[in-house]
Amino acid sequence: MTETALIGGARQPKAPRASSGRAWLLLLPAYALLLGVFVYPVLESVWRSVSDPTLGLDNYVWALSNENNVGVILRTFGNGLLATAICLALAYPYAYLMTIVGARARVALVVIALIPFWTSLMIRTFAWIVLLQDNGVVNTLLGAIGVGPLELLRTNTGVIIGLSQVLMPFMVLPLYAVMSGIDLRLVTAARSLGARPSVAFLKVFVPLSMPGVIAGSLLVFIQALGFYVTPALLGSPADSMLAQSIYAQVSGLLQWGRGGALGVILLVVTVLLLAVIGLIARVSGRRGINVKVL
Amino acid sequence: MINTKRTILTSVGGLALTVALVGCSAGGAPVEVDLGSGPAVAGTVKAGALDGVTLTLASWGGLFQEGQVTAASEPFAKESGATMLEDGPTEYAKVKAQVDSKQVTWDIVDSDIIWADMQCGDDGLLMDLDTTIVDTSNIPDGLVGDCYVPAMQYGYVIMYNEDAYPSAPTGWADFFDTEKFPGKRAIAGFEDIGPGVYEGALLAEGVAPEELYPLDMDRVYAKLDGLRDNLIYWKTGAESQQMIESGDADMALVWSGRGFGAVENGANYAPIWDQSLVVADALGVPKNAKNPDAAFAYINYYLGAKQQATLSEITSYSPVHRDAKPNLSELGQEFLITNPDISEQMVPTDASWWSENYDAELNRWLDWIQG
Numbered sequence: 334m335t336e337t338a339l340i341g342g343a344r345q346p347k348a349p350r351a352s353s354g355r356a357w358l359l360l361l362p363a364y365a366l367l368l369g370v371f372v373y374p375v376l377e378s379v380w381r382s383v384s385d386p387t388l389g390l391d392n393y394v395w396a397l398s399n400e401n402n403v404g405v406i407l408r409t410f411g412n413g414l415l416a417t418a419i420c421l422a423l424a425y426p427y428a429y430l431m432t433i434v435g436a437r438a439r440v441a442l443v444v445i446a447l448i449p450f451w452t453s454l455m456i457r458t459f460a461w462i463v464l465l466q467d468n469g470v471v472n473t474l475l476g477a478i479g480v481g482p483l484e485l486l487r488t489n490t491g492v493i494i495g496l497s498q499v500l501m502p503f504m505v506l507p508l509y510a511v512m513s514g515i516d517l518r519l520v521t522a523a524r525s526l527g528a529r530p531s532v533a534f535l536k537v538f539v540p541l542s543m544p545g546v547i548a549g550s551l552l553v554f555i556q557a558l559g560f561y562v563t564p565a566l567l568g569s570p571a572d573s574m575l576a577q578s579i580y581a582q583v584s585g586l587l588q589w590g591r592g593g594a595l596g597v598i599l600l601v602v603t604v605l606l607l608a609v610i611g612l613i614a615r616v617s618g619r620r621g622i623n624v625k626v627l
Numbered sequence: 628m629i630n631t632k633r634t635i636l637t638s639v640g641g642l643a644l645t646v647a648l649v650g651c652s653a654g655g656a657p658v659e660v661d662l663g664s665g666p667a668v669a670g671t672v673k674a675g676a677l678d679g680v681t682l683t684l685a686s687w688g689g690l691f692q693e694g695q696v697t698a699a700s701e702p703f704a705k706e707s708g709a710t711m712l713e714d715g716p717t718e719y720a721k722v723k724a725q726v727d728s729k730q731v732t733w734d735i736v737d738s739d740i741i742w743a744d745m746q747c748g749d750d751g752l753l754m755d756l757d758t759t760i761v762d763t764s765n766i767p768d769g770l771v772g773d774c775y776v777p778a779m780q781y782g783y784v785i786m787y788n789e790d791a792y793p794s795a796p797t798g799w800a801d802f803f804d805t806e807k808f809p810g811k812r813a814i815a816g817f818e819d820i821g822p823g824v825y826e827g828a829l830l831a832e833g834v835a836p837e838e839l840y841p842l843d844m845d846r847v848y849a850k851l852d853g854l855r856d857n858l859i860y861w862k863t864g865a866e867s868q869q870m871i872e873s874g875d876a877d878m879a880l881v882w883s884g885r886g887f888g889a890v891e892n893g894a895n896y897a898p899i900w901d902q903s904l905v906v907a908d909a910l911g912v913p914k915n916a917k918n919p920d921a922a923f924a925y926i927n928y929y930l931g932a933k934q935q936a937t938l939s940e941i942t943s944y945s946p947v948h949r950d951a952k953p954n955l956s957e958l959g960q961e962f963l964i965t966n967p968d969i970s971e972q973m974v975p976t977d978a979s980w981w982s983e984n985y986d987a988e989l990n991r992w993l994d995w996i997q998g
Contacts, residue, residue: 587820
């Protein structure tokens with residue numbers, strides 16, 4: 334936020350001081366909104382998690398001693414990692430293709446990547462229900478080649494398929510943004526100095542694309558952790574993720590304190606993971622890999 | 628329900644403004660109503676008795692509330708002179724806020740029957756029925772509480788795939804027998820609990836219908852454990868119907884209206900009426916209602932045979948008047964649980980047991996389902 338403001342100020346270097354001071358007021362609405370609809374509810378959840386129904390850590394004891402909850406938390410992070418890995422594996426070659434094809438093909442590839450982005454999440458998730466159900470398109474095709482039928486809908490596999498597809502644009506776009514800024518002549522230079530194509534790609538292109546990899550992975554991973562609709566519709570209550578457990582506590586049982594505790598756990602673990610990734614990025618940055626995302 | 632209070636207190640704050648605004652428009656002193664003399668007869672109201680009275684029905688919206696308006700509210704307004712308003716969907720926190728602030732704008736509330744049962748008595752939110760105004764004599768047994776009447780009833784019934792099972796399953800024992808009847812079973816799996824597969828588990832064990840309650844839940848879960856790998860869960864009525872129509876569920880425990888819908892759409896499924904369960908929605912009057920007599924007069928009118936028949940014709944739910952004769956298609960008749968061939972096979976459920984054990988059982992269920 335602060336950086337954005339400074340950049341905003343720096344764009345008008347000739348403006349008088351007073352005016353640039355007042356320019357800060359432009360941030361007020363955004364900050365007020367953030368305070369009202371983000372900071373306050375988060376603090377309220379934290380407070381309720383230690384005060385509802387009685388003051389103390391009962392809700393956390395419940396959250397971490399209940400076997401189901403631990404399973405749900407592990408599944409949530411496991412699904413997040415898996416969806417991120419799948420997105421990366423599919424999006425990386427796609428984004429690379431976008432950088433090396435001609436302008437017209439690139440437009441087509443961008444549009445294809447963006448179509449899901451412009452389509453309602455609900456519609457895409459319901460489409461997956463139609464595709465994945467026992468007598469759905471996927472199982473019919475699998476049957477035609479002699480595989481299956483596989484159990485896809487209402488399983489964790491279904492959830493991961495849905496998550497990966499829904500979150501794919503968040504991987505493709507940062508990757509493409511970074512890759513399109515990489516000077517491909519560097520790869521050519523490496524090859525002219527005797528590197529095999531694969532070596533040139535791995536030693537030159539891949540490290541330069543790391544900021545995109547990290548940015549995309551973070552976007553996908555963090556969004557996957559908090560996903561509600563897709564796991565609720567494609568999974569079964571037996572494979573629920575954290576957002577569903579929170580919903581069950583708050584809406585079904587009116588246990589706001591327990592819901593709050595689960596939310597705080599999700600938040601804390603996520604922040605810890607980010608800190609670790611940031612640390613790794615910084616260390617590898619010192620080793621000469623240019624990672625500016627964090 | 629300790630936590631309910633806190634939640635509701637917060638809602639009260641948010642609702643204060645709304646309540647104040649609505650309070651003004653609906654204001655005015657209670658109107659004296661003369662409903663006439665003699666015992667109440669369901670489906671009737673003294674002509675012009677409620678001139679100048681305004682009543683609001685809060686219900687669930689959609690086709691169901693449209694049916695209530697057409698079958699009861701509109702003719703009631705015409706005969707009694709009352710002005711009928713509609714609101715919804717029913718939200719229990721709002722009922723609580725209205726009662727607590729003594730600004731009741733929902734005169735008649737359609738609710739879940741278990742919730743309604745929890746609201747009877749001194750601590751509850753609903754008024755005791757005034758049986759001098761409400762004629763409950765034609766309502767099927769077990770559906771009337773101290774503070775509510777049924778708003779409609781339906782069956783909780785097993786539907787099975789006729790293509791999957793050449794020799795038809797015949798009851799709960801077969802529902803739980805995955806060796807004789809392999810395949811997937813769909814049951815409700817969302818953040819609510821009430822009569823359903825739990826009663827079924829005990830009936831499958833051979834417990835007599837009249838000895839079901841109090842439910843032996845340890846025995847229920849022991850039985851359910853054996854079925855776990857075959858279970859799939861629906862979260863909405865629409866989803867349960869989809870599971871039948873797509874063939875994903877070989878057997879499905881669903882609301883009878885959904886079973887009807889699926890068969891009407893061409894699914895080759897059949898209901899097992901033997902020991903299927905009777906469930907209902909409830910209609911009650913919140914405490915501190917401005918004109919309880921008028922509200923009960925509406926409920927009395929709503930319960931008439933003709934009104935109930937019309938409601939069934941529109942909504943496909945079953946009537947709660949014994950003599951109601953809805954004019955339905957042949958298939959509709961096959962899913963009408965007041966049809967004597969069906970009703971004599973059904974098992975009544977006990978809303979009060981569920982209301983007493985609601986929180987503990989919901990917790991246990993959510994733990995089991997995720998385990």
